[in-house]
Amino acid sequence: MxxxxxxxxxxxxxxxxxxxxxxxxxxxxxxxxxxxxxGAFTLTSANLRAGGTVPTAQVFDQNDCKGGNHSPQLTWRDAPAGTRGFAITMFDEDAPGRGWWHWAVAGIPATVDSLPENASSSGFLKKLGAVEARNDFDTDGYGGPCPPPGKPHRYIITVYALNAVDLRLAQGRPALMFDHEIGTASIGSARLVVNYGR
Structure with a gap:
């Protein structure tokens, strides 16, 4: 037993x-x-909602478009390990031809995880030591949505985590050049897609 x-x-x-x-x-x-x-790398905005419509404050302010032309507030989280800096682009993939570059900025320090609204025109980016490309409106910095009348366009805002600090880019170089150099140093990205039409 x-x-x-x-x-x-x-x-x-x-x-x-x-x-x-x-x-x-x-x-x-x-x-x-x-x-x-x-741990997913994410991008959010106080001004913009994924899939939503771009508000007037972020719309271009010349010709037929009467907006504030303020670059949007952006916040990103959980960048990949090894990130040494950030870059941001805004691209209209629905524009005729090769698309339309609205914004490209590089040289954002790795210690930064957000930009305030209007960081482009207010001088905030310059204080960080960042540089901005010449957009397809032929101006340096941010140029908001201003599509021709008709079907709304999609605008892709992307923040890139970079493994390099110096991309050999200077203020006012074409956005396409920025895009190429950013691509060579990118180790991760997060994006937000918004819409605007007239």
Whole structure:
């Protein structure tokens, strides 16, 4: 009888230990998947909502477009390890031909994780040591949406995490050149797509 109890006791002990190990493995897997989900590189804005319409404050302010031409407020989180700086672009993929560059900025320090509204015109970016491209309106800095009347266009705002600090870019160089140099140093990106039509 004593021996039988001992066998039952040992079997029970083994079962409980197996159960505990399984529980720990399940918890570890859950925590690791949550960590991966929480670690996604993301971009948000106080002015813009993904899939939403660009407000008047961010619309271009020349010709038929009567907006504020303020670059949007942007915040990014969880940049990849090894990030040494950031760059931002805004591109209209629905414009005829090769698309339309509205904004390209590089040289944003790795310690920065947000830009205030109107960072382009207010001098905020210059104080950071960042440089801005010449957009397709032929002006330096931000140029808001101003599509021809008709179907709304999609505007892709992308923040890039870079593994380099000096991209050999200067203020006023073409946005296409910025895009090329940013692409050579990018180790991750997050984007926000918004719409605007007239």
């Amino acid at each position: 004593h021996a039988r109890c001992l066998v039952v006791s040992l079997a029970s002990s083994w079962w409980y230990r197996s159960l505990a190990v399984c529980a720990m493995l399940a918890l570890s897997a859950t925590q690791s998947s949550v960590a991966r989900a929480d």
